[in-house]
Each structure stands twice: as structure tokens, then as C-alpha cells.
Amino acid sequence: MPDQLIFGMEVVLNGLMAGVLYALVALGFVLIYKASGIFNYAQGVMALFAAMTLVGMMEGRVPFSHLINAIFGTEIHHFGWHLPGLLAILLTMVIMVVLAWIVNQLIFRHLVNQEPIILFMATIGLAYFLEGFGDMMWGSDIKKLDVGLPQGINDWIDATTFEIMGYGFFIDNLDIVATGVAALLVIALVAFAQYSKQGRAMRAVADDHQAALSVGISLNFIWVMVWSLAGFVALVAGIMWGTKSGVQFSLSLIALKALPVLMLGGFTSIPGAIVGGLIIGVGEKLFEFAIGPMVGGATENWFAYVLALIFLVFRPQGLFGEKIIERV
Amino acid sequence: MLDTSPRDETLLEVNNIEVIYNHVILVLKGVSLNVPKGGITALLGGNGAGKTTTLKAISNLLKSERGEVTKGTITYRGERVQDLMPSDLVKKGVVQVMEGRHCFEHLTVEENLLTGAYTRGVSRGEIDADLNMVYDYFPRLKERRKSQAGYTSGGEQQMVAIGRALMSRPETILLDEPSMGLAPQLVEQIFGIVKSLNEEQGYTFLLAEQNTNVALRFAHYGYILESGRVVMDGDAKSLRENPDVKEFYLGMSDEGRKSFRDVRSYRRRKRWLA
Numbered sequence: 325m326p327d328q329l330i331f332g333m334e335v336v337l338n339g340l341m342a343g344v345l346y347a348l349v350a351l352g353f354v355l356i357y358k359a360s361g362i363f364n365y366a367q368g369v370m371a372l373f374a375a376m377t378l379v380g381m382m383e384g385r386v387p388f389s390h391l392i393n394a395i396f397g398t399e400i401h402h403f404g405w406h407l408p409g410l411l412a413i414l415l416t417m418v419i420m421v422v423l424a425w426i427v428n429q430l431i432f433r434h435l436v437n438q439e440p441i442i443l444f445m446a447t448i449g450l451a452y453f454l455e456g457f458g459d460m461m462w463g464s465d466i467k468k469l470d471v472g473l474p475q476g477i478n479d480w481i482d483a484t485t486f487e488i489m490g491y492g493f494f495i496d497n498l499d500i501v502a503t504g505v506a507a508l509l510v511i512a513l514v515a516f517a518q519y520s521k522q523g524r525a526m527r528a529v530a531d532d533h534q535a536a537l538s539v540g541i542s543l544n545f546i547w548v549m550v551w552s553l554a555g556f557v558a559l560v561a562g563i564m565w566g567t568k569s570g571v572q573f574s575l576s577l578i579a580l581k582a583l584p585v586l587m588l589g590g591f592t593s594i595p596g597a598i599v600g601g602l603i604i605g606v607g608e609k610l611f612e613f614a615i616g617p618m619v620g621g622a623t624e625n626w627f628a629y630v631l632a633l634i635f636l637v638f639r640p641q642g643l644f645g646e647k648i649i650e651r652v
Numbered sequence: 653m654l655d656t657s658p659r660d661e662t663l664l665e666v667n668n669i670e671v672i673y674n675h676v677i678l679v680l681k682g683v684s685l686n687v688p689k690g691g692i693t694a695l696l697g698g699n700g701a702g703k704t705t706t707l708k709a710i711s712n713l714l715k716s717e718r719g720e721v722t723k724g725t726i727t728y729r730g731e732r733v734q735d736l737m738p739s740d741l742v743k744k745g746v747v748q749v750m751e752g753r754h755c756f757e758h759l760t761v762e763e764n765l766l767t768g769a770y771t772r773g774v775s776r777g778e779i780d781a782d783l784n785m786v787y788d789y790f791p792r793l794k795e796r797r798k799s800q801a802g803y804t805s806g807g808e809q810q811m812v813a814i815g816r817a818l819m820s821r822p823e824t825i826l827l828d829e830p831s832m833g834l835a836p837q838l839v840e841q842i843f844g845i846v847k848s849l850n851e852e853q854g855y856t857f858l859l860a861e862q863n864t865n866v867a868l869r870f871a872h873y874g875y876i877l878e879s880g881r882v883v884m885d886g887d888a889k890s891l892r893e894n895p896d897v898k899e900f901y902l903g904m905s906d907e908g909r910k911s912f913r914d915v916r917s918y919r920r921r922k923r924w925l926a
Contacts, residue, residue, distance in 0.1 A: 436716050521770065528756045528767045535754035537713055539816060540742030540771035 327491075334493045335613045336606050341499030343605020344506045345564055349578055350585040350597035351509065352557040357591045358517075359526045359550040362432070362443045366451035368579020370420075370555060373458040375562030375571040377419055379467040381412035387461045409471035413559070420555030421548075428547045436543065437533065455576060464573070469566035473501050502564045506598065509560060513553070514594050526550060530592075584632035590645025599643060604628045661689040663824055663856055664710065664746070669724030671705050671714065671880075679705045681880040682724070687824065692850050692857040694867040694888070696901065697877035703860035704751055706877070707826045710858075711748035712738045728824075742771045745823030751860075752832060753809040755816075757802030761793055764801050764812050768819030779819070786815040789845055807838040814845070824856040831863045839863065843870045864901040868892045876901070 349371060356364040364370075380387065384403040393399060407415070431446055474497040486492035517523040529536045529546045537543060565575050581604070589600025608627040616623045635642065664687035671680040680702050687693045695703045708714045709721050712734065726734045733741060741747075747768075756764050765786055769779045787794040790811040796804055801812055810830055817825055827846065831839040847870050849855050861867035868874055874891045876884040884897070891897050 437718075521766075524759070524763055524767055525770055527759055527763075531756040531758050532754050534713065534716065535750060535756060536767070537716060537738045538711065538748045538750050538754070539768050540739040540747070540820060541767070542737065542739050 330489055330491050332610070332613065335609045337493060337495060338499075339606035339609030340602055341496065341503060341605070342609065343602035344499070344503045344598075345561070345568075345601075346578070346581050346585050346604055347598045347601025348502070348506050348509070348557065348561040348564060350582040350589065350601055351506075351513070351594065352554040352561065353582055353586055354589075354591065354594055354597045355513070355550055355554045355557065357586075358530045358594075360432070360443075360547055361440060361530065362447060363440070363591075364554065365444065365447040365579070366454055367554065367558060367582065368576040369451045369454045369458070370423075370558035371562040371565065371578070372571070372573070372576040373423075373454050373562075374416055374420055374555065374559035375469060375566035375575060376458050376462045376467065378412055378416045378471070378559070378563065379469050379566070379571055380462045381415050382407050382409065382469075382471070385462060390463060391460060413471065413563070416559055417556060420559055421552045424551030424555050425548050427551055428544060432547060433544060451576075455573075467566075467571040469563065469571050471563060471567065473498055473563075473567050475567065498564070498567055505560060505564070509557065510594055510598055517594065522546070522549060581628060584628035586642070587632035587635050588642055590642025593642065593644035596642055596644030604631065607631060662686045663689045663729060664858065665725075665727045665730075666706070666710065667725045667727070669706075669709055669726060670722045671702075671709050671719055672722050673717070673719040679719070679880055680709070683877065683880065683882055684724075685875050685882065685885070687856060687858050688873070689823075689856055690850070690854055691873060692846070692859060692871045694871035694874040695858065695860040695877060696862075696864050696867060696874055698862065700879075701877040702880040703862075703877055704828055705880075707748060707828050707858065707860050709734075711746060711826055712736055712741055713748065713750075739771055742820050742822070745821075746826065747817045747820050747822040747824075748826040749813045749817045749828060749830070751828040753806070753813045755801040755804075755809045755812050757800065759801055760798055761801055761804065761808075761812055762797040765793070765797075765815050765819050768816035769821075771820055782819055782821065786818050789818075789849065790815055806833050807835075807842070810834065810838075810842055811845075814842075818849070818855075822855065824858065827857055827859045829860055829862065831861060831866060839866055843867075846870065864897070 349368060352367040352370070353364060356362050356367070379385075384405040384407065386392070386400050386403060389401050427450065431450065432443070435443055435446060476497055478495045478497050478500060481495045482492040517527060525536070525541045526546055526549070528539075529541060529543060533543060536546075562571070562575065565578060569575075585597060585600040585604050587600075588603055589596030589598070608624045611627045612621070612623050666683060666685045668682045668684050669680055670678065670682060672678050683702065683706055685693070685695070685706075695706060697703055705714070705719065708717070708719070710726055714720060721734055725732060728741075728744060728746060733744070733746075736744075756767065759767070762783070765783060766779070769782065772779070787797075792808060793811055793815055796808060801809060804812065814825075814827070814830070830842050830846070834842065843866055846857060846859070850857055859867060859871060868888045868891055871888045874885065874888050875882050876891070876897065884891070884894070886894070892902075
């Protein structure tokens with residue numbers, strides 16, 4: 325087999341793995357957009373906040389320690405305990421649900437029936453607030469996150485591919501775990517939206533707020549539920565990205581990578597977020613591999629956006645987006 | 653034949669309510685009406701008379717449109733209901749079918765119906781029984797139960813909207829403009845079903861309708877709204893025979909063709925009526 329082809333295959337595989345991580349972030353967007361028509365700019369920051377909180381819980385950091393120390397002149401930083409990963413994840417989830425409730429209570433409850441642009445601006449405000457709040461609560465240092473997920477090269481794949489093709493593929497164990505988790509998450513979310521009573525209510529709210537109110541669905545309950553779900557997805561994305569590249573500010577910027585993913589997959593489709601993520605992941609890795617050297621590299625920064633632009637022109641609802649129903 | 657139904661117990665009582673939108677626009681200027689149990693009460697009037705606002709004030713859907721009831725009271729079974737959430741009111745048995753149908757477009761017809769049972773904590777079997785009841789009244793919906801509601805016809809969507817309301821097992825249904833945008837034949841069919849739901853299942857209806865002619869044929873009692881006030885009320889039969897109603901709302905008059913000169917007196921009488 326020619327070397328180029330083998331390298332190409334490895335690139336595709338790595339692209340798929342990267343795509344899964346993009347898809348995880350995009351999922352959170354889809355959930356909130358589907359149920360409330362809000363494009364939640366803060367989704368990336370929520371992932372960062374969730375990861376920070378998780379690290380803080382595990383390491384037994386005292387929240388707001390800088391603030392407390394500055395006011396009272398004390399020197400406390402740690403409670404002096406270490407929580408096991410699973411317990412810390414559960415506690416973080418509780419905090420994300422509380423956050424969802426507060427966000428709804430303080431902001432979105434009062435913005436029912438407002439223009440989408442107003443809701444969007446509100447989420448931008450929320451993003452910057454949450455970013456600062458997270459720093460204040462847990463400190464702005466780069467944190468290492470290790471909940472015990474396997475990392476490093478997968479020896480089995482390396483050995484097997486070496487035997488078959490004479491070249492060992494480098495696939496990260498963490499990426500494999502992330503793929504499995506993302507697949508489970510998607511199946512669970514689709515099943516929930518499609519077959520459960522609350523999921524049906526969620527889709528009803530997405531279609532028509534007023535009609536949902538008129539049949540007795542509580543918008544507040546549905547919205548808190550959806551923001552909690554988005555918080556959960558953010559937590560999962562935060563764990564994966566945080567384990568991969570450390571918990572730091574740049575984590576919140578991956579949200580921007582989710583945008584082209586959404587334009588490809590469609591803002592309203594859960595499977596679309598996954599497929600869109602994979603296409604972007606593979607596309608940008610392959611493009612960099614094949615065309616990159618000719619144009620001096622660094623194509624990964626803009627490739628996704630160009631692809632998204634092309635989609636906007638030819639298929640604005642994305643690959644799997646709900647068809648815009650218009651009766652004449 | 654229509655005026656013999658029981659008219660003893662008052663379910664819903666609206667007492668002199670005022671509604672203001674956005675803190676400035678006064679839409680209802682003192683509307684009072686009674687809805688008796690087991691009757692079909694019609695709320696009539698032209699565009700912008702306040703029919704929809706009255707219904708929304710009752711079902712508490714006003715708040716999400718920045719409207720509020722500033723004066724007067726609304727009671728259901730003698731209990732004040734105007735501070736309840738819409739979902740609480742649905743649990744009490746009052747459900748609204750909104751003007752313009754408002755189906756959940758991306759849900760199938762059956763899913764639309766199932767959302768109607770959202771507030772009920774009952775078993776799937778019981779809900780299925782109600783689903784079959786709805787399909788009995790609207791056989792057309794059974795044929796189309798797997799289609800997305802957004803792709804069904806206007807008449808079918810109106811049936812979905814009514815069927816969805818039935819799924820909450822209501823006592824009183826607030827039905828807003830069921831004839832809107834439908835062919836006359838379909839309007840007859842929908843009203844016929846409303847009538848049989850009323851007679852066979854005992855549902856109470858409060859019906860807002862511009863189509864005075866049809867509404868007065870099916871209703872027991874009618875209120876006529878103009879510019880946010882009730883200007884006339886009475887048995888459907890007496891309203892049908894009232895010369896003013898005939899002239900202003902039914903487009904009939906005893907004198908045959910009118911000359912342009914009559915317009916002035918028409919306007920004056922109409923102003924007096926308002």
C-alpha cells in the first residue's frame with residue numbers, strides 16, 4: 325500500500341476523533357436551540373465552567389478563596405480532601421442544574437416572546453459573566469483534569485495496523501472513549517426527545533410557545549430541564565477537552581468551532597450535530613494533509629468556516645435541519 | 653330546539669374586566685359574561701372587538717403577550733382564577749383552543765394529541781382510550797395520525813387543535829375562531845362536531861367567532877362585543893331575530909336593497925349600539 329494512502333487513513337481516523345469532540349459541544353447548542361430557539365453563545369463557557377468546577381471539587385479547592393483571603397486576610401486555599409472522580413462529577417452535575425435554574429429564573433423567564441437577537445445578546449452577556457465568575461470562584465490558573473480516563477496511544481490498534489500494513493496508527497485512547505460516550509449520549513438524547521413525555525413537551529415548546537402554554541405545559545420547567553441537559557452535555561465535553569488539553573480559558577473558544585458544525589448539521593438536529601462534527605473534523609484534517617502544504621499550512625483555522633459558508637448558500641437548514649414548513 | 657338545555661349552574665363568571673397591553677393599550681373596557689355548565693356560549697363581534705383577548709384573559713395566556721387584567725374578577729366554580737398559571741387552569745378543566753390553530757408543526761398528529769394529555773398523571777391505557785375517543789369524533793385524524801401536523805390541511809389542523817384540547821379531559825373549552833380560513837362546508841362540519849361533543853360528552857363551550865350566522869345557529873346564548881365592551885346579549889334565538897343584529901352582523905334587512913342615504917343612519921345607530 326502506498327505510504328500516502330496509509331497516512332491519509334490515519335488522518336481520517338484522527339479527524340473522526342476530533343470531530344466527535346466538536347460534536348459534543350455542538351450537541352449542547354442543539355438542545356437549547358431546539359427547545360427555546362435561543363442560540364446559546366455561552367455553551368462553550370458552560371463547558372469551561374463545568375470542567376473548572378469538577379477540578380475544584382476533586383482537589384478540594386475552596387471556592388472564592390482569593391476573594392475570601394483578600395477580604396479577611398486569611399490564607400485558605402484547600403479543604404484538604406480529595407474527592408473520587410465519580411462523586412465529583414455528580415456534585416458538578418448538581419451545580420450545573422442549579423446554574424440552569426438560576427439562569428432561567430434571573431434571565432430567560434423574563435424574556436419570553438422576545439426577539440431572537442435579544443435572547444442571543446443575553447447569552448453573550450451570560451457567557452462573559454460566567455467566564456469571570458468561574459475565574460473568581462476557582463482561580464484562573466491552568467488546571468490539570470484527570471478523572472481516570474485512559475490516555476495515550478492505543479497499543480492494540482498500533483500493533484494490529486502494524487501487522488497488516490507495516491505501519492502502526494496512532495490513535496489516542498481518550499478519543500476512543502470520547503467516541504463511545506458521544507454515541508451513548510446521542511442515543512440517549514434522541515430516545516428522550518422522541519419517546520418520553522417530557523421530550524415530546526420539549527419539542528412542542530420548540531414549535532410553539534403559546535400553544536404549549538395553552539395545553540398546560542410549564543415553559544419554566546421545560547427550560548430549566550433543557551438548560552440542565554445542556555449543562556450535562558457541557559460537563560461531558562468539558563471532561564473530554566479538559567483531560568485532553570488542560571482546563572483553561574481556551575476551552576471556551578471551542579464553542580466557536582461548534583458554529584460551523586451546526587451550520588453543516590442543522591441547528592435543530594441531534595444526529596446532525598454528530599455528522600456535522602465528523603465532517604468538519606475529517607474535512608479539516610484531510611484538507612490540511614492534502615492541500616495544506618501547497619498553501620503554506622494553517623488551513624485548520626479557516627477551513628471549517630469556509631465549508632459552513634458554502635452550506636449557508638446552498639442548504640441553509642443544514643444537512644439534517646428541520647425543513648422549514650411553509651404552506652401556501 | 654336549541655334553547656332548552658340546562659342553564660342552572662354557572663361555571664365561569666367574568667365580572668367587569670379591563671385588560672391593558674404593554675401598560676398602555678386598553679383593550680377591554682369592562683366585559684362581563686357568564687358561562688353556564690353544559691352550554692355553548694358564543695362571543696361575537698368584528699375584528700379587534702376583544703373576543704380573543706377575553707378568552708386569553710380567562711385562560712391566563714395574556715401574560716406571555718405582556719397583557720394584564722387590571723380590573724374586575726374572573727371566577728371558575730366560584731373560585732378566583734386570574735392569578736393561576738395556564739397549566740393550573742388546564743388542571744382545573746379549562747383549556748383554550750387558540751385562534752389560528754397553533755399546532756405543533758413538526759410533531760405528528762398523534763404526538764400533537766398526546767401533548768394535550770401533558771398535565772394528566774394517568775396510565776398509558778387511559779390516555780389511549782381518550783385517543784380513541786378523539787379519533788371517533790375526528791376519523792380523518794386517525795388516517796393522518798403519522799403525518800407531521802404542519803403538512804395537514806387547515807381543517808385537519810383545526811381538528812388537531814380541538815382534539816388536543818379534548819385530551820386534557822377538560823370541563824370547559826375556550827374555542828377561538830374555529831371557522832378561520834376554512835371553507836363553509838368544513839365550518840359546518842367543525843361546528844357540527846362541537847355541537848355533538850357538547851350534547852354527547854357534556855363539554856361546556858365558550859366560543860369566540862366572527863361568523864355570527866353560524867355561531868348563532870349552534871350556540872345557546874350569545875354576547876356581542878364591540879370595542880372592548882359587551883353591547884348586547886341574549887338567547888341565540890332572540891339575537892338571531894334582533895333587527896340590529898340582523899343588520900349589522902348578519903347582513904340582512906327587511907327593507908330590501910339599501911340606498912346610500914341610509915348609511916348615515918346606519919352609522920348613527922351603530923354608534924349608539926356601541
